[in-house]
Amino acid sequence: MCGDSTNWDEDAYRKSILKEREILTRTVFRTVWGPSKDGSPDTIVIASSDGSITSYSIPSCISKLPLGLSNSKVQQLLGIEPDGFLHGHDGPAYDVKFYGGNEDALLLSCGDDGRICGWRWKEFTESKVPINLQGNHVKPVLDLVNHQHKGPWGALSPVPENNAIAVDPQGGAIFSAAGDSCAYCWDVIVTGSEDGTARIWDCKSGKCIKVIDPVKDKQLKGVISCVSCITLDASESWLACGSGQNLSVWNLPTSECVSTISSHSPIQDVVFDNNQVISVGGYGGLVDVISQFGSHLCTFCCQGL
Numbered sequence: 169m170c171g172d173s174t175n176w177d178e179d180a181y182r183k184s185i186l187k188e189r190e191i192l193t194r195t196v197f198r199t200v201w202g203p204s205k206d207g208s209p210d211t212i213v214i215a216s217s218d219g220s221i222t223s224y225s226i227p228s229c230i231s232k233l234p235l236g237l238s239n240s241k242v243q244q245l246l247g248i249e250p251d252g253f254l255h256g257h258d259g260p261a262y263d264v265k266f267y268g269g270n271e272d273a274l275l276l277s278c279g280d281d282g283r284i285c286g287w288r289w290k291e292f293t294e295s296k297v298p299i300n301l302q303g304n305h306v307k308p309v310l311d312l313v314n315h316q317h318k319g320p321w322g323a324l325s326p327v328p329e330n331n332a333i334a335v336d337p338q339g340g341a342i343f344s345a346a347g348d349s350c351a352y353c354w355d356v357i358v359t360g361s362e363d364g365t366a367r368i369w370d371c372k373s374g375k376c377i378k379v380i381d382p383v384k385d386k387q388l389k390g391v392i393s394c395v396s397c398i399t400l401d402a403s404e405s406w407l408a409c410g411s412g413q414n415l416s417v418w419n420l421p422t423s424e425c426v427s428t429i430s431s432h433s434p435i436q437d438v439v440f441d442n443n444q445v446i447s448v449g450g451y452g453g454l455v456d457v458i459s460q461f462g463s464h465l466c467t468f469c470c471q472g473l
Contacts, residue, residue, distance in 0.1 A: 196449030198263045198437045215261035222250035248468045255303040263332045278330030286310030360395030382416045401440040410435030
């Protein structure tokens with residue numbers, strides 16, 4: 169077998185291979201519902217391992233499902249083009265949040281580069297720039313960088329990454345958990361662990377006050393992954409835990425599991441919306457939207473640009 173190598177472009181070939189590998193290994197680290205005027209959000213914003221911040225329309229995803237087939241019967245997951253795209257961070261983008269809940273809301277994200285960036289949501293959604301030219305078309309109005317610690321002889325440490333952020337619009341504050349072991353805590357925090365449990369802690373005493381075990385049958389412990397993500401609803405009465413490909417919802421006052429469901433891939437993030445719908449992100453750029461009844465409302469793969 170022979171071929172003409174006259175017009176061989178090694179750089180283009182290398183880029184295509186790297187791009188293919190990037191798509192196959194892309195991970196969705198965090199998802200959040202976008203603000204809506206009528207209180208029924210239909211846009212999901214995603215922070216991914218390639219550093220991008222992308223938005224997707226759920227009605228558009230559902231409309232692309234083949235006629236006559238339920239979502240569970242679709243063998244090939246949908247590859248959906250985003251409505252909006254931002255090159256948010258150099259390195260993975262680990263978290264995304266909204267500061268405010270209306271058209272004046274700020275879209276915030278943090279990542280491996282130690283930065284917290286904020287863009288005006290209205291400017292992002294109303295941009296007329298074609299999707300293939302987006303990335304740096306909207307300039308951030310907020311750009312915070314973690315400070316570097318001084319070591320021996322004045323040497324500066326690397327900028328620590330930001331792993332998660334939280335917002336307090338009433339107090340006008342943004343909180344971050346950084347890779348230098350520094351974090352800001354609430355009166356009570358909930359954590360997930362590699363031992364497969366979620367624990368509720370009293371920060372004043374430093375003691376664990378409750379343990380949530382997604383798997384009560386200890387014989388299954390060997391095949392159950394760590395608790396990779398947790399979230400509370402607005403009333404702080406319901407807790408969702410992601411463990412491997414399993415998602416469980418718990419009533420905190422009674423410590424009872426009320427529902428469980430399996431996703432298509434290991435779960436990276438869960439988000440409540442009005443105590444009804446949970447959005448799940450996973451490996452391979454997968455997003456799984458689950459209805460209040462525990463069924464898969466919509467599942468799609470994020471496409472890169």
